[in-house]
Amino acid sequence: MNYTNYSSFFGSRDVFACTSHNDFDYSIIKNKKSFIKNLKLNHSNIAVPTQTHSNNVKVVNTNSTYNNTDGLVNYGSNKILTLLTADCVPIFIYDKIKKNISLVHSGWRGLSTGIFFNAMDILFKANNSIKDFKFVMGPSIKKCCYEVDIKVYSKFDKKFYELKNDGKAMLDLQSVLLNQILSYGVFISDVLIDKECTKCSYKKFFSYRREKGNSGRMLSIFNLMLK
Numbered sequence: 001m002n003y004t005n006y007s008s009f010f011g012s013r014d015v016f017a018c019t020s021h022n023d024f025d026y027s028i029i030k031n032k033k034s035f036i037k038n039l040k041l042n043h044s045n046i047a048v049p050t051q052t053h054s055n056n057v058k059v060v061n062t063n064s065t066y067n068n069t070d071g072l073v074n075y076g077s078n079k080i081l082t083l084l085t086a087d088c089v090p091i092f093i094y095d096k097i098k099k100n101i102s103l104v105h106s107g108w109r110g111l112s113t114g115i116f117f118n119a120m121d122i123l124f125k126a127n128n129s130i131k132d133f134k135f136v137m138g139p140s141i142k143k144c145c146y147e148v149d150i151k152v153y154s155k156f157d158k159k160f161y162e163l164k165n166d167g168k169a170m171l172d173l174q175s176v177l178l179n180q181i182l183s184y185g186v187f188i189s190d191v192l193i194d195k196e197c198t199k200c201s202y203k204k205f206f207s208y209r210r211e212k213g214n215s216g217r218m219l220s221i222f223n224l225m226l227k
C-alpha cells in the first residue's frame with residue numbers, strides 16, 4: 001500500500017494528508033476501506049463526496065456521503081475527508097491556527113467555475129488571515145501531457161496554455177490553481193506542488209487520460225488528528 005505523505009509540509013502533528021499510489025483502484029469500496037484501516041484510521045468516520053466536476057463545497061457534518069460535491073471542509077469534527085482523482089489536482093488546504101482543513105477536487109471544470117474560491121470563502125468564515133494557510137497540490141496531470149481542445153482554451157487566461165499547430169493546446173492546470181492561490185497574497189513557500197505528472201509516471205499513478213477513461217482512482221485523505 002503505497003502513498004505520498006504530505007503531512008510534514010503542514011508543520012503540524014495535527015493533520016495527516018496523503019494521496020495513494022495505484023496499487024489498488026480506490027473507487028472500489030473495499031479497497032478504500034482497507035487503505036484507511038491500514039492507516040489505523042476509523043473507516044466509519046469517512047466523509048465521501050459524490051464527485052461531479054461541480055464547484056460545490058460542503059462543510060462536513062455527521063453524514064458520510066455528500067451528493068454533487070467536489071470539495072469538503074472540516075471545522076474540527078472527527079470526519080476524515082476523502083477524494084478520488086486520476087489526473088485532476090487534489091488540493092489540501094490547512095488553516096494552522098483554527099485547525100480547519102479542506103480537500104478539493106480541482107479539474108478544469110471546477111477551477112473555471114470557482115471551486116477553489118468557494119472553499120476559501122468557507123474557510124475564511126472562521127479565519128481570514130491568509131498567512132495562517134498552507135496548500136498542497138497532490139499528483140496530477142502536467143502541461144507535458146494535458147492536451148485540451150478549443151472548448152477548454154477559452155476558460156482561462158492564455159498565459160496558462162501552450163498552443164500547438166493542430167489548434168489544440170497544452171494546459172498548465174497547476175499554474176491556474178497556483179495563480180488563484182497567490183491572488184490571496186499567499187507566499188509561494190506556503191504552497192507545495194507535487195512534481196509528478198500522473199500520465200508520465202505510469203508505474204505509480206492512475207491517469208484518466210493515459211488509460212482513456214478506464215483508469216482506477218487514487219485516494220486522497222485529509223484528517224485532523226484530534227486529541
Ligand SMILES: [Zn+2]
Pocket residue numbers: 141142143144145197198199200201
Ligand atoms: Zn506528463
